[in-house]
Amino acid sequence: MTREIHGTVADGFEAVRQEFAAFVAGERADYEGQLCAYVHGRRVVDLWAGDGTEATSLYAAYSATKGAAHLVVALLVQDGTLELDRKVTYYWPEFAAEGKAGVTLRELLAHRAGLIGTDTGFSPAELLDDRLIAERLADQRPFWRPGATFGYHATTIGALSGEVVRRATGRTLQEVYEERVRAPYALDFHMGLPAAHDPRFRSTLPMAPTHEQRLLLGELPSGTHSVSGIAFNRHAAVPTDLESLPNDRLLRAKGPASVGGVASARGLAGLYAAAISEVGERAPLLKADTVAEVGQFHSVGYDVVARAHRAFGLGFQLPADTLYPFLGAGTFGHSGVAGCQAFADPRAGLAYGYTRRRFAFPGGAAPENERLVLAVHRAASERG
Incomplete structure (x- = not known):
């Protein structure tokens, strides 16, 4: 099936367009997605496909929001406002x-x-409000001895980091992000989507697994009160339905820092381009030492929530370890459960962003990212 691919690529990135087109041709008829990449601060890939999709369409970022949130934390560490080895209770x-x-x-x-x-x-009301989450967590006994192991804080890490930011600065993480990151770069990556932009939002469509995938899903234990079940709020009186979560206008308006962001692929890639590269006449947001710090291994090995091998830096995932081993050491970013992916590879000067409308099986960075990331990275490497 031939489907129209919109957008442009720079000279030397034609293979990326071909790879994107080949993937889209094999997808469901209702596929919608966007792909964007920067190299050394210059946009080199800007593609989209699907009925109703535009370059400026906005999609749920889910946990990719954690990347934007922790870019704010990295800036405050760089400023000296926050100190990594201080106890949280100091703030x-x-x-x-x-x-x-x-x-x-x-x-x-x-x-x-x-x-x-x-x-x-x-x-559901608490999940919309980082301060309410933080208030509950302050009184909560940890589910393991702190420091003994690690596990993905799927619905809580943004509220925890955000409360530290609020105590240290007197402003919410979302306010600092808007002032220091989103507005100066005019990024289409929002933590708190203004009502005027809501018509551009493409509501998330539920997962549509194949027969074989449905069988697999049926074989998986629900684990409602397991560590994983608790992390994804499946044990609550009203269990969280991730697939429909961002379709709540109030969640998009409040922009909770773990799951509430809304972005285009341009916004995802632009965030990481601004973090590591000169964009226009603006210097990179992060200095080289800060980039190295956030992209260092801080937790690597068996993640007790994901029940798999994972690697984290400081609030960021490290996808070169777990997903794309051809990327450079120190690559940092964050994916979203519906399938989006975003990261910076500082050694290649590469910033990458991908969105899709329908939830990808089985959740997390969609499988097609592997071929798309490889095509982008190969083209960037060949261009030097």
């Missing part, structure tokens, strides 16, 4: 309850604090 005294007094900011950002949720879960 947030109430955090000390239930054996958490010794947790450092570094451990918190590396998913080592054990605060993956609460015993009874979060209500």
